[in-house]
Each structure stands twice: as C-alpha cells, then as structure tokens.
Amino acid sequence: MQSMLKAIREQSSSFNKKELELAEFIAANPHSVVRMSITELAEQSHTSPATISRFCKTFHFSGFADFKMKLAADLAQPPVEMTYQDIVAGNPLNEIIAAIEKNHIRSIMDTTHLLDYRQLQLALLALRSARQIDLYGVATSGIVAHDFYQKLVRIGKRASIFSDSHMQVTSASTLKEGDVAVGISYSGETPETIDALRCAKENGATTISLTKYGSTTLAGISDVQLFTSSLEEGVRRGDMASRIAQLHVIDILFTGMVSEHFDEYVPRLEHSFQMVKKYRKEKGR
DSSP: OOHHHHHHHHHGGGOOHHHHHHHHHHHHOHHHHTTOOHHHHHHHHTOOHHHHHHHHHHTTOSSHHHHHHHHHHHHHSOOOOOOOOOOOTTOOHHHHHHHHHHHHHHHHHHHHHHOOHHHHHHHHHHHHHOSOEEEEOOHHHHHHHHHHHHHHHHTTOOEEEOSSHHHHHHHHTTOOTTOEEEEEOSSSOOHHHHHHHHHHHHTTOEEEEEEESSOOHHHHTOSEEEEEOOOOGGGGGGTHHHHHHHHHHHHHHHHHHHHHTHHHHHHHHHHHHHHHHHHSOOTTO
C-alpha cells in the first residue's frame, strides 16, 4: 500500500461524512484522481471543491494540484515486496536478523518517498541561519533529538535539549525571531513536545516538526513539516523502524547543512574530533 493512501485510511476515523466519502473514492480510484480537475473529483465523489480543498490542507498540501502531484509521485514508485515484520515468539536468530534488516530498509525507503524537497529546503535555511536551536522530544524521539544535538554541537551550532518538560517550555520561552525549535514525535500527539513547540512559536521562533505522515497536532502548529513513514504498524512495540526513519531524516538535514557550508563546517568537525581525541582518557592511562 502506498504511503499517502495508507495515511488517508489511518485518518478516516476523524473524517466527517463528506470527507470520508472523498477518502474512500480516492483510495478506490487513485490513478483516476491524478487526472481529474477539482470539479470532476467533486462531482464523482459526491462532495464539493471546498471539501476537497479542506481535505488537502488536512494533509499539509497547499491545494488540490499539490495533492495530485504528490499522489502521482507516490503511485509511480515501484511496489515494494518487503512488508514490516513484527516480533514473533521463539523466532530463530537468523530470522530475527533478516526481519530487522527488512524493517529498517523498508522504513528508510518509505520515508524517502515521502520527503518534500520544498519543506526540506525551508528547514535547512532556518537551521543554517539560526542563532539558537532548541530540540524537543521524549522517549524514543528524545533519543533522536539527542542525536541531532550532538551533530549540531560538533559544527559549532548553539543548540539546547532537555528531557524535563518544564525545562523544555522554559527554554522555549527564551527563544525569539531568528531562533529555531524542532519538535520530534512519531505520533505527532506527544503533549510535552506540542507544548514546547507551541511556546517557541508564540515567542517568534521558526518551528519544525518531524512526525509520521498525516494530519497531527504537532505538524499542524509547525512552520515546516517533515514526515516519516507511517507504515510501521505492529513493530511499534519497540519503536524500531520509526526511530530509523527519524534518524534518516536527521542525517539528511545534517548532511545538507554541512554540504552547503562545507568549508566552514568540515574544519569544525575535524577540530572537535581532534579535541576529543586529545582530551579523552584512554583505557590504561
């Protein structure tokens, strides 16, 4: 199942009657929808252009044309035979290794297909010019936020990360225009992350969210929305594939920052590496 269609099905419980009719029509006729005008789709789905426009904005598209472009790109992707594999009691080690490998590869592939280059460019522009970068995330998403923090510090960017929700809001309250706040949450509904990002936005910071694909509270309050695959399903028990997908996007952002300012950031990376090497206490010393 394609990523967009899966996300639409996941959100179906929150749709009103007309939105549900539209979603069901799109899911049943995706290849036809990409060739329709908004008026044609409204007629055939028994909805209205206004409903279609609202529906598209729910999934963070600027309009129906943008939605069709992304849907067409999603449909153009070759079908992937691999499916996510859940934890099975008593599995032999060789099968566990193969299953985890497939899950991670699939997660990266699905997330890559979802990347919006315009949103990535906006995120990179904000991060490169940021005076201060705040990173928010809890549990597994907090681990991903810490990974990004370590990368940013190594290239000399001023960044902060707190595991305490009160400190997250405290730090967010000190941000202002020219600063950036990044909220990471697979579900997009983590209350602590939402509060911190909303506080940062109220104080003038540019806000970036990294969530699963679809309509979420965190993405809805963000200036820039980045998405990972939402196809993990059963393996959410260990947040394994979702963590790999989030790290995939973080690595893209970091590499994009360094590549753009190679002559500035690479010497900083080398300098930080040499300083750690110089002062690290080796075993046996």
